[in-house]
Amino acid sequence: MRSQLPSLSLSSYGASWPVNRRIAIVTCAIAVLLALASIVAAVTGSGNGHPAAGTAAPAPAGSSPSSAETSPKPSSGTGPLSRPPQIADPVAFARAAAQMLWSYDTRATSRDQQLAGMRAWMTREAKYADWASVAGQVPDPVLWSRMADQDQHATAHVTEGHYPSAFKQALADDPSAITEAYIYVVTVNGTQQVAWKKGGSGAEERAVTLAIQCRPNHDCTLAAIAPSVTQ
Template sequence: MRNRLPFLSLSSYGVGWSVNRRIAMVTCVVAVLLAIAGIVAVVTGGGSGHQAAGTDASAPADSSPSSSEAAPEPSSGSGSVPKPPQIAEPVAYAKAAAQMLWSYDTRDTSRDQQLAGMRAWMATETKYADWASVSGQVPDPVLWSRMSDQDQHATAHVTEGHYPSAFKQALADDPSAITEAYIYVVTVNGTQQIAWKKGGSGAEERAVTLAVQCRPSHDCTLAAIAPSVTQ
């Protein structure tokens, strides 16, 4: 039986954390969302990704997320991580951000470059930007090195993005609430294709709920990977 290798996966977020740490992380994000739109958040125990039925059993296994850390300086480059697009529409930006989060290439991108590239997508308003929820998707240095040894890389296909019903209801109840931070909650669905040495490959369905900041007359930015909310 072939060894199962780690891979960058949103479904690993929060796995193995203590209950207190998970509650603290969720509380931080929910507090922001509640403050701007009165959203009722429903926290899922397994993170926001979903295992695809019929995925190749030899596909790499999810890794544990890294701890919160500062991103490397942009001067380190961002390897294969795409630059954030100039998009002012929340759903379109969230779809682009999800595709970025689900894609990586250890063949030409170091872990520091991956983090630096992801950081470029983040909101600059520290009051709303939750870098820990995003950087936590990247495996620790040892696991990234193992992935690199296997030339592991992934691409993503986004199928759709939408505002969860709880967010739409909150906006309908109080349309002016969004004007404090202009943070929109968007759920994105898609598929991630993973490949590695000797023709190894696998596929997995993905879903993630993102908090995206889109102030008027400004391009959108990524604020956080949010707890799952009512669809």
């Protein structure tokens, strides 16, 4: 029988983060994302259906968990968190980013290291980066210290990633809008396993909607954690 997660769980931290500033970037994202539909159609309609290396063509909308399982995994880094993977596919990158966001180890990682590792995944384009929405997932220093006292750590398993229906509809309505910022909205689902001292452990289902920037001929980056209005 699984133990109930302690109140210090990082998994739910930031769930009540203010949505207003994220609405702005998602609004931009939706507009930007729209144009991708026609690009995807052009890319997948000519050739073998697989995006060429270095392009920003996403996986087919509504891709199944089995197809997403073939996505590249984040490369191992020497720091506390994995380094962002070199992926040009929004859904694959979002899956990797969600796994990163849901994983932590207070036994070996300080709060500052956790934040530094997360920032490495962010877009360098300040106009589209909402660092506050991402940093808000990490507890304040006092709470992180209390979690560290309990040796709390978590791992994550991603089950699937997909474009929300609102995003796909926006793309269909205006396929040219995405060419300004190349930001894609992706919802990712999975499970987080948390453990702490004396064998305590627990698991819970997790879901997050991310704004991912994937410019042509560039690897994807994380722009923001989006409001859960695009499920």
